[in-house]
Amino acid sequence: MKRKKIYIAYTGGTIGMKKSSKGYIPAEGFLTQTVKASAEFNREEMPLFDIHEYCPLIDSSDMSPLHWQLIADDIKQKYADYDGFVVLHGTDTMAYTASALSFMLEDLTKPVIVTGSQIPLSQLRSDGQVNLLNAMYLAANYPIGEVSLYFNNQLYRGNRATKMHADGFAAFGSPNMVPLAKVGINIELVAGQLSPSISNKLGVTQITPQQIAVVHLYPGISVELIKSMMTDSLKALVLLSFGVGNAPQNKEMLELFNNATQSGLVIVNLTQCLQGSVNMGGYATGNALLNAGVISGYDMTLEACLTKLHYLLSQNLETETIRHLMQDNLKGELTR
Numbered sequence: 001m002k003r004k005k006i007y008i009a010y011t012g013g014t015i016g017m018k019k020s021s022k023g024y025i026p027a028e029g030f031l032t033q034t035v036k037a038s039a040e041f042n043r044e045e046m047p048l049f050d051i052h053e054y055c056p057l058i059d060s061s062d063m064s065p066l067h068w069q070l071i072a073d074d075i076k077q078k079y080a081d082y083d084g085f086v087v088l089h090g091t092d093t094m095a096y097t098a099s100a101l102s103f104m105l106e107d108l109t110k111p112v113i114v115t116g117s118q119i120p121l122s123q124l125r126s127d128g129q130v131n132l133l134n135a136m137y138l139a140a141n142y143p144i145g146e147v148s149l150y151f152n153n154q155l156y157r158g159n160r161a162t163k164m165h166a167d168g169f170a171a172f173g174s175p176n177m178v179p180l181a182k183v184g185i186n187i188e189l190v191a192g193q194l195s196p197s198i199s200n201k202l203g204v205t206q207i208t209p210q211q212i213a214v215v216h217l218y219p220g221i222s223v224e225l226i227k228s229m230m231t232d233s234l235k236a237l238v239l240l241s242f243g244v245g246n247a248p249q250n251k252e253m254l255e256l257f258n259n260a261t262q263s264g265l266v267i268v269n270l271t272q273c274l275q276g277s278v279n280m281g282g283y284a285t286g287n288a289l290l291n292a293g294v295i296s297g298y299d300m301t302l303e304a305c306l307t308k309l310h311y312l313l314s315q316n317l318e319t320e321t322i323r324h325l326m327q328d329n330l331k332g333e334l335t336r
């Protein structure tokens with residue numbers, strides 16, 4: 001059988017880093033040489049691959065929407081030449097990039113798997129080798145036509161994943177959705193669907209950086225503080241509320257939200273809880289937000305919500321359309 005071809009977009013992250021006097025920093029050429037020289041990656045059962053090393057390689061804390069655009073455009077340019085794509089990325093903002101790509105890549109039928117590691121390949125006990133090897137293997141043999149995130153034996157939907165552990169190998173979870181696949185002695189497809197037909201056509205929606213505020217409510221939070229964030233250039237505000245979407249019944253705050261939504265600000269209600277969904281009909285404290293024009297983010301992760309807002313706000317859509325689409329399931333990012 002013809003060996004599949006995988007394109008590896010290597011953007012940076014711990015996986016290819018080396019020690020320096022200031023801590024780990026990206027090391028040019030190191031990962032590419034290591035992987036190319038490794039017998040394991042070149043076994044017959046493995047796909048053929050090309051690695052495109054980005055310049056400069058970055059720690060993912062330095063990622064921005066401009067980088068999401070670079071990665072999406074890169075995949076589009078190479079789309080017809082490869083069977084699948086692996087994006088090597090730092091773990092810190094990996095879930096944001098995976099979510100952003102899931103919205104930006106339109107009519108995707110080939111697998112795009114984002115992965116990385118907690119310990120660099122250059123160090124003892126690195127998780128980089130298994131993560132990359134499995135991601136490449138899955139991209140070649142389990143063509144799930146969506147953006148996913150592979151880490152520690154689990155393949156998650158990209159826009160459902162979130163970083164859960166700062167220093168453990170099980171760095172990611174998907175609190176509101178079962179994984180697409182589990183990797184053990186056998187590979188088990190759970191929610192993942194193999195692409196019924198593969199096409200070489202791919203669309204990319206251009207995104208631009210947007211002014212979006214995130215307010216994490218806490219008992220006694222000052223309304224003045226929230227007000228200070230609501231400048232004229234603000235396009236959207238994500239409210240991280242209590243429980244099923246509740247907020248203090250503070251008249252001044254509700255008035256502030258009401259006036260803001262009436263003048264076109266998109267306010268999305270997400271729960272601070274890691275699992276479960278917003279239901280503003282559950283309590284009077286949530287209902288008051290609904291009456292102030294706040295919309296539900298259902299069970300989206302913050303990463304999915306923020307990147308979806310970037311995606312929609314970049315498209316010259318009417319505010320009402322954005323509000324409507326924010327509450328629709330566009331790429332499997334929410335359950336309703």
Ligand SMILES: NC(=O)C[C@H](N)C(=O)O
Nearest residue numbers: 013014059060090091092
């Ligand atoms: N494990 C990692 O990759 C963390 C690193 N700081 C990054 O996100 O680039």
